Amino acid sequence: MIYNFDLDYVVDTIKKNCARTVGLQFPDGFKRKAIEISREIESRTDSRVIISANSCFGACDIDTRLLESVDLLFHFGHAEIPNIRVKNVIFIEVESDIDLLPVLKKAVKVVSGSTGLISTVQFVHKLYDVQQYLGEHDIHSTVSSGDTRIAYPGLVLGCNFSAVPDCDEYLYIGTGNFHALGVSLVTRKTVWIADPLINEIRRPDADKVLRQRCAAIERSLDAQSVGIIVSTKIGQCRRDLAYDLRYMAEEHDLDAHILMMDMITPETLLPYDLDVYVNTACPRIAIDDAALFPAPMLTPVEFEIVIGERRWEDLVFDEIL
Ligand code: SF4
Known part of the structure; x- marks a missing residue:
């Protein structure tokens, strides 16, 4: 099992x-x-x-x-x-009970310097064992606690990286690229994925995502109308942020509307025909599914850049705290 x-x-x-x-x-x-x-x-x-x-x-x-x-x-x-x-x-x-040793043997050949250890809930209980193994190979690693949205030290969510320590690089234990990509976007540092299911070490492609985000911001600069999306999901609902964004948009003479929904899909947005959407729900929707939507889908931070309330150099990853 x-x-x-x-x-x-x-x-x-x-x-x-x-x-x-x-x-x-x-x-x-x-x-x-x-x-x-x-x-x-x-x-x-x-x-x-x-x-x-x-x-x-x-x-x-x-x-x-x-x-x-x-x-x-x-x-x-x-x-x-x-x-x-x-x-x-x-x-x-x-939790997963898969043996991490095969992929850790590969990991110690690539990680160097001070290494932050991170994972999802399926493997987070093994991070202190990973830390011990790395120590036996002269690799210093750190496991850190997060904020009140984070249940365990070293746990990352796609919307919250508060448990990511300040290190030279990161080793993510887990499957898929979703969480490691987020860490790479937040830290702009090297992230190694140690995937125990397929026994592979790889890196997420954050540069490609950053280029896509810049393109989405540029495509939004002429927008006249905006849909500000609020989720009804209990842990994604940022209603006050949406109200603030609407106020800000109106101050900049944009035709702004709040759209409240459960599932945010290209089909649910099609009837509204607005120039740009700002997503206050799961931050990953704007990052991972952006190409699917009928108009640019921005994070709140990106929208602030579009309307001139924030500088390009202050672009940060949207997180829910
Ligand atoms: S908001 Fe998104 S990234 Fe955060 S826990 Fe929910 S689904 Fe995951």
């Missing part, structure tokens, strides 16, 4: 709480396990299970509608965001 869904704990918790109805929520990568886990829970308890088939992009994305219909909601695959506690929601982090 690579991932631990902690079903004994889930079953015990259901029994202890005498829960009759239970909700299950999984990120896309784990959704294929939902039916099997639902069957097991129903066979081992007296509860009935409802599976959330909605999006589940992060711990920020709790299915609050489903929560209204169940006694307990188990949210798999993410660590709780400490400053967003919701009653009757239980996070099952789904």
Whole structure:
């Protein structure tokens, strides 16, 4: 087994709480396990299970509608965001027990200098072991705590890099490029991805993303109308920021509108036909899916540059704190 869904704990918790109805929520990568886990829970308890088939992009994305219909909601695959506690929601982090040694043997051949260690919740519990291994190879590394949005030292979210220490370079333990790319954009330093699933060391391409962001800002300079997007997702909703941006836009004679929505997709924006969109929800939507949208999709910081409220050299990555 690579991932631990902690079903004994889930079953015990259901029994202890005498829960009759239970909700299950999984990120896309784990959704294929939902039916099997639902069957097991129903066979081992007296509860009935409802599976959330909605999006589940992060711990920020709790299915609050489903929560209204169940006694307990188990949210798999993410660590709780400490400053967003919701009653009757239980996070099952789904740690990986994959052996890191093969990929660490490759990592010690590329990392040098002082190294910041970072990861996602699937591997973050192994960072101190990684630190020890690097130390045995004369590599000094650091694991740091984050702010109140971050549950564990060394944990990074795609929207929060407060646990990234000030180091010469970084070693990210995990799969995919999503989080490492964010660290690279925030720090502008070398980030190595040690991917234990495919036993590979690689680097994210931050320069390409930076070029795309500059192009999006330039394409927005003549905009007359703007849609400021606010998410209804509990951990992505920055309503006050959206109101401030609208006020700022109007001060610069732009026709500004606030659009509130759950899923931010190219299709949901098509009817509005505005010149530019500013995304106050998950910052990664403007970064990772930008090319899909019908008009430039900016982060709030980028929009401030467009309207002249911020200098180009003060462009920083948008984070939710
Ligand atoms: S806001 Fe985006 S990056 Fe942050 S936790 Fe949610 S899905 Fe992940």
